[in-house]
Amino acid sequence: AQKVTQAQTEISVVEKEDVTLDCVYETRDTTYYLFWYKQPPSGELVFLIRRNSFDEQNEISGRYSWNFQKSTSSFNFTTTASQVVDSAVYFCALSEEAPQGGSEKLVFGKGTKLTVNP
């Protein structure tokens, strides 16, 4: 079963529009961490935010905001007043406690490609 689902494969908006990228996760752990990464065309994944499972406070950073809801197992990412430079592939990821004898792993969704047109 897929642990991190990003149902939106591609989204295209016009500059200044608000856009929300969806992320739904699946886990049996009570302690886990959620991340968002941005991958511009250059290829490097850029860390955006980390959230732990005990902190459901929403977070705002400039034009970016994140809505974490445990009740729906969702961790959505909203960009307000989008800009061309926001164009990238955005990945949601889940990190759980390591299984016995194993390593902690970061499990990524398939990503959402956001294109912001001028």
Add this chain to the structure above:
Amino acid sequence: ETGVTQTPRHLVMGMTNKKSLKCEQHLGHNAMYWYKQSAKKPLELMFVYNFKEQTENNSVPSRFSPECPNSSHLFLHLHTLQPEDSALYLCASSQDGQNNQPQHFGDGTRLSIL
């Protein structure tokens, strides 16, 4: 200098060649990772090294051979690869492999197998 540096950025090789990918991190981290990113697939974790010890091999074929001589350097040795191995190979590092730490990624090596 960027935190995680990967070389080369692009690599084209034949199926019988032997080549190596290099990753170097300047962040003082102790955990390093190799990921494979293929078109239309999620990032796939390949290997994890923590304090130079391999702690994860995610069922990767033996034609991929990692090497971690110290906490700052990670290599991926390639030999007799297949066309389906063409992908973007990303290196990452984190403080010490704990699940609450963000991973910092390099720009990747885009590998094409002829």
